[in-house]
Amino acid sequence: MAPRKTATVSSRKTxxxxxxxxxxxxxxxxxxxxxxxxxxxxMLLIRRFEEKAGQLYGMGFIGGFCHLYIxxxxxxxGMQMAQKDGDQVITAYRDHGHMLATGMExxxxxxxxxxxRSGYSHGKGGSMHxxxxxxxxxxxxxxxxxxxxxGTGLAFANRYRGNDNVSIAYFGxxxxxxxxxxxxxxxxxxxxxxxxxxxxxxxxxxxxxxxxATAQSNYSLRGSGFGIPGIQVDGxxxxxxKAAADEALEHCRSGKGPIILEMLTYRYRGHSMSDPAKYRxxxxxxxxxxxxxxxxxxxxxxxxxxxxxxxxxxxxxxDVRDIVADSADxxxxxxxxxxxxxxxxxxx
Ligand SMILES: Cc1ncc(C[n+]2csc(CCOP(=O)(O)OP(=O)(O)O)c2C)c(N)n1
Ligand SMILES: [Mg+2]
Numbered sequence: 001m002a003p004r005k006t007a008t009v010s011s012r013k014t015x016x017x018x019x020x021x022x023x024x025x026x027x028x029x030x031x032x033x034x035x036x037x038x039x040x041x042x043m044l045l046i047r048r049f050e051e052k053a054g055q056l057y058g059m060g061f062i063g064g065f066c067h068l069y070i071x072x073x074x075x076x077x078g079m080q081m082a083q084k085d086g087d088q089v090i091t092a093y094r095d096h097g098h099m100l101a102t103g104m105e106x107x108x109x110x111x112x113x114x115x116x117r118s119g120y121s122h123g124k125g126g127s128m129h130x131x132x133x134x135x136x137x138x139x140x141x142x143x144x145x146x147x148x149x150x151g152t153g154l155a156f157a158n159r160y161r162g163n164d165n166v167s168i169a170y171f172g173x174x175x176x177x178x179x180x181x182x183x184x185x186x187x188x189x190x191x192x193x194x195x196x197x198x199x200x201x202x203x204x205x206x207x208x209x210x211x212x213a214t215a216q217s218n219y220s221l222r223g224s225g226f227g228i229p230g231i232q233v234d235g236x237x238x239x240x241x242k243a244a245a246d247e248a249l250e251h252c253r254s255g256k257g258p259i260i261l262e263m264l265t266y267r268y269r270g271h272s273m274s275d276p277a278k279y280r281x282x283x284x285x286x287x288x289x290x291x292x293x294x295x296x297x298x299x300x301x302x303x304x305x306x307x308x309x310x311x312x313x314x315x316x317x318x319d320v321r322d323i324v325a326d327s328a329d330x331x332x333x334x335x336x337x338x339x340x341x342x343x344x345x346x347x348x
Contacts, residue, residue, distance in 0.1 A: 022234035023292065024264065029242040033307040039081065039238045040298045040308075041316050043073035046097040047295060048317075048324045049106060050269075053096065053113055056328060057273050061114045065142075066127045069097035071268035074294035075200055076101040078241025079168060082249055086163070090138040090151040091170035093128040094200075094267075098170065102135040106327035116334035122345060123337045136165075145171060145178030148197070152184040155195035155258070166252040167195045174205020176219050182226075185258070189226040192257035196248045197223070199260065200235070202267045207279040220262040228258050235263030236292040266292070 020028050031039065050068045057066050069076075072094075080101040083089075091098045099109050104120065112119025112130050120130040128142040138154060141147040151169025158165045175181065176199050188195050199219040203210055210217045220230030231247070234240040241263065248259045266288045270277050302308040308316075 020239070022237045022240035024232065024234045024240075026232070026234055026240050027243045028237060028239035029246065031239055031242075031301075033302075033305075035081065035242075036298055036302050036305075036307060037316075039074075039077055040295065040302060040313070041320065042077045042080070042101060043238065043295045043298070044317060044320045045106070045323065046073045046077070046100050048320050049100060049109070049327070050096060052324045052328055053110070054269070054273070056110075056114065056331075061332065062127070063115060064126050064128075065093065065272050066113070067094040067272050068269045069094050069267070071288070071294075072200060072202060072235070072263075072265045073097060074238040074241050075198070075235045075263045075265055076170075078238040079196075079198070079245045081238075081242050082245035083166075083168070084249075086136060086165040087249070088136045088138055088151070088154045088158075088165065088167045089170070090147045090154065090167070091140070092144065092147055092172060092175065093140070093142050094172070095128065095130070095140045099130060099132070099135075099137055099140075102132065102137045104130075104132050104135050104137060106323050107330045108132075110327035110331040111334050114331040114334075115336055116331050117337050118330070118334045122341065124341070124345065145175040145180050147171060148175065148178070148181045149184045151197075152188050152193060152195060155188060155193035156191065158194050159191065164253050165194070166249055167193075168198060169195060170198045170200055172205060173199060173201040173203065173210050173217075173219060174208070174213065176201075176222060177214060181222075185223050185226045185228055188258040189223070189228050192255060194252040194255075195258045196245075196252060197228075197258060197260045199262045200265055201262055202265050204267070204271070204279065206271045207275070209279065218262070220260055223258070223260045228260055230260035230262060232262045232264065235265035236288075236294050237297060238294055 022028050050070045056062050076097045089102055108120045113127050115123045117123050130140045148169050148171050151167050155167035220232040231244050233244040244261050248261055251259045
């Protein structure tokens with residue numbers, strides 16, 4: 001048997017190189033090369049997909065509402081890296097990133113955005129209403145806060161069936177002020193349901209800042225009246241999200257009930273495609289982009305550690321751009337649903 005390292009050796013090592021921390025002082029996961037590359041690729045896919053969706057919207061290929069996730073990519077990617085197959089995801093209308101992170105096909109998502117037959121909801125749901133039971137993605141919800149109670153129902157089903165799946169319910173800082181969130185917290189705490197509540201605190205609900213709209217802006221404390229623990233996480237650092245996700249999922253799987261993760265994040269684009277963005281300064285956005293961008297952070301580490309060259313990173317970008325371009329071509333070539341489909345797949 002190989003001799004165990006002595007405590008002196010390992011503590012000396014730790015002293016020489018202090019453990020990395022997130023910008024808010026929180027712990028970060030120690031990613032190896034493959035994990036850094038995976039995080040980079042997945043986040044880039046979401047960003048490029050959203051950029052393309054924005055373009056197609058501008059060209060009139062996408063109708064209705066369209067809310068882009070650009071800036072917030074580390075949240076879903078870090079969570080997904082910790083999840084196991086079977087864990088369910090449910091979110092609001094800013095949902096394309098969540099779908100891609102669960103492994104849903106770019107082609108099917110883009111076809112749905114453009115209202116085509118091969119879309120995940122056969123072209124009849126659009127940006128806010130897509131589902132994939134196969135990938136355990138339960139939508140896509142336009143009613144602010146509704147997914148929180150539905151996600152709690154998914155957690156109840158897991159408990160009832162005795163499986164060890166965890167429900168992950170994402171909602172915004174604005175949604176966190178909705179009444180049904182607290183009805184859900186009460187039930188989840190009472191029945192110790194396996195659910196991670198994720199507040200994606202991107203600082204704004206449409207044009208209203210958290211400072212203007214909320215009495216308790218530390219959202220990780222919002223479950224304290226119910227005994228639900230919470231953690232505030234640097235949601236721009238994918239390693240911090242992964243570390244918090246590991247802890248939260250373990251908490252749920254070991255039967256301790258719900259937990260809240262407040263992700264401190266930021267959306268670069270407007271609330272939806274028709275947002276004049278008069279409620280914040282360009283400098284504020286620029287500062288986040290240049291100092292905290294989730295993708296640039298990973299890129300810098302990959303290069304610094306010699307884990308990827310500029311050429312390697314360009315090759316990943318090309319790959320991702322090809323997937324996105326293919327999804328857009330596919331969607332535009334796909335027919336719209338036939339008029340005879342008007343009343344199928346809907347509840348009357
Ligand atoms: C019940 C309900 N009230 C109001 C709206 C209109 N509305 C749509 S999005 C939104 C803001 C929500 O902001 P937040 O929860 O922070 O999510 P974000 O858009 O920042 O991701 C509002 C008020 C709605 N869709 N549903
Ligand atoms: Mg918000």
